[in-house]
Amino acid sequence: MEKVTCFRNIGQLIQVQSGGETPTIVKKTRCALLVSQGRVKKVIPDSEVHLHDFFREVDLAGRAVLPGFVDCHTHLIHAGNRKDEMEQRMAGASYMEIHKNGGGILSTVKATRQATEDELHETARLRVLRMMTLGTTAFEIKSGYGLDLDTEKKMLRVGRRLRKNLKIPVTLTYLGAHATPKGKTSNQYFEFVMEHLPEFRSLADGVDIFCEKGVFTVAHLRRLFLHAKLVGFHQLRAHVDEFSHQGGCHNAARLGAISCDHLEHITPHDIRALQLAGTTAVLMPGANFSLGSKKIPPVHAMLKAGVNLALATGYNPGSHPSYNMQTVLGMAQSLYRITPDQALIAATHGSARALDSHEDFGGLRLDQRADFIVLKTGDYRDLFYCVGENFVEQTYSAGKKVKGWKNPVTF
Numbered sequence: 001m002e003k004v005t006c007f008r009n010i011g012q013l014i015q016v017q018s019g020g021e022t023p024t025i026v027k028k029t030r031c032a033l034l035v036s037q038g039r040v041k042k043v044i045p046d047s048e049v050h051l052h053d054f055f056r057e058v059d060l061a062g063r064a065v066l067p068g069f070v071d072c073h074t075h076l077i078h079a080g081n082r083k084d085e086m087e088q089r090m091a092g093a094s095y096m097e098i099h100k101n102g103g104g105i106l107s108t109v110k111a112t113r114q115a116t117e118d119e120l121h122e123t124a125r126l127r128v129l130r131m132m133t134l135g136t137t138a139f140e141i142k143s144g145y146g147l148d149l150d151t152e153k154k155m156l157r158v159g160r161r162l163r164k165n166l167k168i169p170v171t172l173t174y175l176g177a178h179a180t181p182k183g184k185t186s187n188q189y190f191e192f193v194m195e196h197l198p199e200f201r202s203l204a205d206g207v208d209i210f211c212e213k214g215v216f217t218v219a220h221l222r223r224l225f226l227h228a229k230l231v232g233f234h235q236l237r238a239h240v241d242e243f244s245h246q247g248g249c250h251n252a253a254r255l256g257a258i259s260c261d262h263l264e265h266i267t268p269h270d271i272r273a274l275q276l277a278g279t280t281a282v283l284m285p286g287a288n289f290s291l292g293s294k295k296i297p298p299v300h301a302m303l304k305a306g307v308n309l310a311l312a313t314g315y316n317p318g319s320h321p322s323y324n325m326q327t328v329l330g331m332a333q334s335l336y337r338i339t340p341d342q343a344l345i346a347a348t349h350g351s352a353r354a355l356d357s358h359e360d361f362g363g364l365r366l367d368q369r370a371d372f373i374v375l376k377t378g379d380y381r382d383l384f385y386c387v388g389e390n391f392v393e394q395t396y397s398a399g400k401k402v403k404g405w406k407n408p409v410t411f
């Protein structure tokens with residue numbers, strides 16, 4: 001007999017439906033969610049629960065249940081921290097100035113090269129557990145703090161270990177073209193990345209590049225994407241047009257990028273490219289908040305054009321060392337002026353689409369993975385109303401309660 005678990009007495013159930021042109025939020029009250037073999041089987045009115053015989057019943061006491069958050073852009077595996085940069089930034093140094101002076105990414109590269117695989121795995125594992133405690137049930141991790149073969153591969157092996165041991169959906173991205181290591185020009189290092197790209201096909205699901213003035217050019221992006229496609233990578237992503245307009249978004253979308261990330265400086269021309277190509281725009285309000293960005297992405301123009309929006313933390317040890325999707329929702333609402341429904345769709349279904357997994361999870365729809373969170377309240381809008389509190393009481397991954405991590409945090 002099929003073992004069905006009944007999550008009953010749900011005060012508010014949120015699902016994301018994606019059948020029409022734009023995904024929509026569906027709200028149900030006083031219902032029960034039936035889960036079998038890790039997947040959503042059915043939703044029934046709570047009044048009908050007594051008519052059935054279930055393997056297990058879980059009383060959720062009127063709380064709100066929603067799809068787990070999907071964080072489609074993180075740099076979660078690294079050693080060291082960059083607390084010193086907070087003072088430098090407040091003294092007026094820009095992100096790119098800190099980078100040019102050997103700080104920023106290069107200081108994380110140094111620490112990550114020195115760390116052992118086990119050390120990197122343990123620090124990342126604890127971050128993941130805390131992240132899940134805060135409601136995230138699927139995410140992406142990029143390499144990019146090695147900028148050499150050994151460390152880039154070490155980072156991706158750590159990602160694969162996390163995926164295997166924690167049994168959660170983890171997408172891995174090779175971001176060799178993240179920055180130029182000391183002692184090399186960007187062209188020299190880029191040729192090195194191109195030469196060794198095939199070695200990463202068995203370690204990563206996709207590739208990414210940091211396309212920005214003074215880092216890698218649009219010409220680099222084009223060459224990387226064309227080569228990556230030949231090598232067999234299907235998921236092409238790019239950090240584009242964040243600090244200046246380089247045309248990276250337009251070119252990446254034209255070459256079939258699954259996502260273009262950041263997009264603070266994009267133009268209507270770029271938005272049209274995203275829309276035509278069906279490329280997801282990944283937005284990270286936490287980075288805008290932490291860096292005090294004067295420019296934010298043209299969110300409403302993208303929504304109007306029908307571009308799929310995704311929200312992510314963009315967790316990284318420099319500009320935004322936070323893996324909390326709840327605060328991302330609150331910041332998206334205030335910085336981007338979007339509604340709770342729009343933000344929640346972007347943080348679940350929209351983000352799952354950026355990982356090419358929107359059929360499998362992100363909507364809590366029938367037959368999808370039963371990845372969901374139970375809030376401490378009965379109204380999901382509290383996440384937006386009272387920003388900063390942790391409203392997630394329980395996180396479920398494939399129908400199983402996640403133990404999470406509530407012990408003191410060390411960075």
Ligand SMILES: [Zn+2]
Pocket residue numbers: 073074075239314316
């Ligand atoms: Zn990033």
